[in-house]
Structure formats: structure tokens, C-alpha cells
Amino acid sequence: MRQERPSFLILCEGKTERDYFIGMRSRRGPQIDVDIPDVDHLSIVREATVRKSDEYSSIWCALDTELDHALTARLVDEARRGEVNLCLSTPCFEVWLILHHADCARPFQSAEEAKKKLKSLVRSWSEGSTRFSDFSHGIEVACGRSRKLDPTGGEVLKNPSTNAWKLVAEIQEEPE
Numbered sequence: 001m002r003q004e005r006p007s008f009l010i011l012c013e014g015k016t017e018r019d020y021f022i023g024m025r026s027r028r029g030p031q032i033d034v035d036i037p038d039v040d041h042l043s044i045v046r047e048a049t050v051r052k053s054d055e056y057s058s059i060w061c062a063l064d065t066e067l068d069h070a071l072t073a074r075l076v077d078e079a080r081r082g083e084v085n086l087c088l089s090t091p092c093f094e095v096w097l098i099l100h101h102a103d104c105a106r107p108f109q110s111a112e113e114a115k116k117k118l119k120s121l122v123r124s125w126s127e128g129s130t131r132f133s134d135f136s137h138g139i140e141v142a143c144g145r146s147r148k149l150d151p152t153g154g155e156v157l158k159n160p161s162t163n164a165w166k167l168v169a170e171i172q173e174e175p176e
Contacts, residue, residue, distance in 0.1 A: 006057040007031035008171060010087075011048050013041065016130045017062040017093050023132020024171055030057070032171065045075055049082030060085045060167050064092040066111060069157055076156070089162035094118045096164040097130070099145040100138030107159040114160070139168060 008030055012018045021034045033056075037047050041063050048059050061079065065072045065088055072088065079086045089095050092111035098104045101121040108114040119125055122134050135142075143165040150156075153163030 005030050006173075007055060008033065009048070009051060009056045009059045010034045010062055010167070011044050011051075011060070012036050012062045013044060013064060014093070015128055016097075019130035020093075020097070020132055020135065021062070023130075023136070024168075030171055041071060041075055042078060045078045045082060045084060045086075048079075048084040052082075052084065058085060058170060060087050062087040062089075062093065062164070062167070064088075064111060065090040065157060067091045067157075067159065072157055085167070086156070087162075087164050087167040088156040089164060090157055090159050093162070093164070095160045096142060096146065096162040097122070097125070097135055098160075099142040099162070100135040103145055104160055105149065139172075143168060 010021050010032065012021070012034060014036065018034050018036050021032060025032050037044050039047065044063065045061050048061050052059055061084060063075065063086065067090065075086060091108050092114050094114045095104065098114065098118050098121060115127065124131070125134060146162050146165045150158055150161040150163065153166045155161055156163060
């Protein structure tokens with residue numbers, strides 16, 4: 001009996017996240033649909049709720065907290081109500097990418113500072129073109145490092161932090 005592949009819908013706020021998760025696609029792995037709605041963070045979560053269907057095993061929103069505590073609290077509440085998952089990074093998704101290459105526990109003053117740190121580690125990286133191949137070899141290390149920063153994935157406003165490991169672990173999970 002052939003097993004059905006899991007399927008994911010990941011709504012992202014930017015190209016960096018999109019390029020990373022598209023890079024995780026494989027012929028035998030789960031189906032991964034990635035989209036960048038051209039709307040604000042809360043509207044992305046609301047769109048994910050609207051797009052829930054039997055077509056997807058799991059729906060995620062990959063968003064930066066941008067150190068905005070009030071907005072992040074609203075995102076968490078909206079996602080909980082809509083029963084969608086959040087992949088949050090503080091201050092930005094680039095923290096997840098940094099963790100593929102280096103330990104990083106020092107807080108960032110801004111998302112721009114995190115992006116400069118990433119560029120110093122991966123010289124070929126640019127915000128408009130993230131190549132998954134620059135990060136694929138460090139996924140397990142990044143998962144370990146991000147769990148060390150936030151073991152439960154629930155301290156989404158800790159700077160730096162990312163719970164991207166939860167989404168990546170779900171994508172890499174073998175079907176039963």
C-alpha cells in the first residue's frame with residue numbers, strides 16, 4: 001500500500017524564508033507549498049486560517065517578530081484561534097540561518113544587525129537570493145542550537161531565538 005506524502009502550506013513574509021523552504025523540497029519528501037502573501041503579519045495568519053483544508057497536513061506561518069512584543073502576542077493569539085502553526089524568529093528569520101553556521105546567543109539590536117552577521121558567515125548570501133545549499137548541511141546543528149536558545153520553542157520573544165526547528169522537524173519526520 002502506498003503511503004500518502006504529508007503536505008505543508010507555509011506562508012512567509014519574505015523571499016528569504018520562501019527560498020529556504022522551497023529548497024527543502026525533494027522528490028520523495030513531503031509536498032511543500034510556499035507562498036508570500038503581500039499583506040501584514042496578522043493578515044498572513046488570517047489567510048493561513050482561511051486556506052486550511054484537507055489538502056494540507058500542516059499549515060505554518062514563517063514570520064519575524066521584529067522585536068514587537070504587542071504584535072507578536074496578537075499573532076500567537078490569532079494563530080491559536082485559527083489553529084495554524086507559527087514559525088517565529090526574533091528578531092528575524094536570519095537568526096535561524098545564522099545557527100546553521102555558528103552559535104549565537106548575543107541579542108541583536110535589530111533585524112539589520114542579524115542580517116549583517118549572516119552575511120559575514122555566508123558571503124554569498126543576500127536577502128533577495130537565499131540558496132538552500134548554503135544551509136542544508138547545517139540543519140541538524142541549527143536545530144540543536146535553536147533548541148539550546150529556547151528548548152520548548154515557546155519563548156518566541158527571547159532575543160535571539162527561533163522555533164523554526166519545530167517546522168523543520170515536522171517536514172523531516174518520516175511518515176508512519
